[in-house]
Amino acid sequence: MRNAFINTILEACQDRDDLFVISGDAGLGVFDVFKEEYPDQFLNLGAAEQNMIGFSAGMAMAGYKVLVYNIIPFVLYRCYEQVRNDICYQKLPIILAGIGSGLTYAPMGMTHYSVEDLGIARTLPNLTVLSPVDPVEAQLSAHYALSASSPVYIRLAKRGEPTIHCTQQFDISKPQLLVGGDSSVTLFCHGSIGEETLHASRILAEEGIRPRVFSVPMVQPLDRDALLQCLQGVRTVVTVEEHYSSCGLGATLRDIIMDSDMPCSLTTLGIPSRFIHEVHDTAGMRRLWGIDAAAIAAMVKKLWKVT
């Protein structure tokens, strides 16, 4: 997914000399060829994230379309105030590419997990937030960001996520139906946990249980009308995310459902709001927090009976 996104950006650099890539001392194996071929469009600003964001804002004001590349804590957390004041407040068309969404880096430790970034990004007006489910959505996210006139934050996994979509012809700003089925139970997911969600739907299908599955690549701003359309006839909504459930897509959907008086229940599958001290790889973490395919399937099965 990461490579699909970055390659789309780098290809665009060949035709656009206003495109500029800023790395915060990250990108081994990603930019090696690019920085040799396009030295005038690449700069490593080192381990100095406040300067990295402020400097990028200045370049944007000088007319450049800047992509900032780093792992998520260094794109959004350490330099939050620069993102807020320098980029979002001034509505500059910068692309923030955050690598390592969710538990991508497990078991690197809590410092490297990004399980609250949506909660943070949601506090920032003017910021569009994309959380692609597969390489296709990642590519479309890149195209969207390249043409955007305001800031875009994209959270990306990098563990070789499989391609889910069969076509590239869709609108990345709207929820996407990944699996059709009985609309009474509908699942919404974003990011790389889509793989587990789809696996769960296959497990359930073997037992004749066929909930619908949507991806929500653009988590901010959420297309409220399109979502309400998806919720027509739904009695049970399940959100699945590799993120704190308190401040991610589930929490946003809860607000929308409550405001709309839709007669449906909501179950949010995600990570509880606490620091993670357990040591597991990504698959182990998903099992631990009940967001692996088996746990998702079990929850849906339980809800299916109630429904």
Added chain:
Amino acid sequence: MSTYDTALQVRRTIIEMANRSQSPHVGSCLSCVDILAVLYDDVLRLEPWHKRDIFILSKGHAAMALYSILHAKGILMKEDIEGYYQNCGTLPAHLDRCTAKGIEVSAGSLGHGFNMGLGMAYGFKKQDNNRKIFAVIGDGESQEGSIWEGALFAGGLGLDNFTAIMDHNNLQGYGRPNEICAFEPMREKWSAFGWHALEVDGHDHNALRAALREDSQGKPKILIAKTTKGKGVSFMEDQLVWHYYMVTDAHKCKALEELS
């Protein structure tokens, strides 16, 4: 009209604005007035506007000083100045670039404008654009880590189109810099980071003019401008309280009497 006349006019406008609005930071504004007067009268290229040099007030809490010099140069109107810090007004106490012409960057939180200026300087240099960037930073602001992150990189990037001017008035929010941290020696610190660093009397217009025009030998330049907080109003000079105190009607009368 000399730059000293401009500075006097700007100081009077600041006192009137501070009194009308009952807003703080009058001391921080008065210390950087001479720097702004020399820059806007004699150094910055302002015509044509789309090719202008960029001035960034990184110590954005001194916004009244920038608004006043922009008014003196005819870029901001009387109505803009009168709407400062008022309900349904025109200009906030910290800079918002959406509010008026001439406000190049939004600033108010310390340690932001400087880095944006570096990015602009780098961008213009890559475009072979000869526009220059000037940024006034505070001495309190110079304790922000972002300043030193930027300083470290700018030295290596050879940004000789960027000039920082430190308004070193030796009084920050709640003390003197050197009593709070190992602040000095400032010039040596910047030199060590690869900058062309100069010390200058921040109220001596000839000295400022010469330092601003001095060739920086391919490096970014910084002027450590020694200034006095509250400069020009005797009872405000070098007094910490004038970082925050409001200008009463009595203060205003006395100050304007001195600034005549």
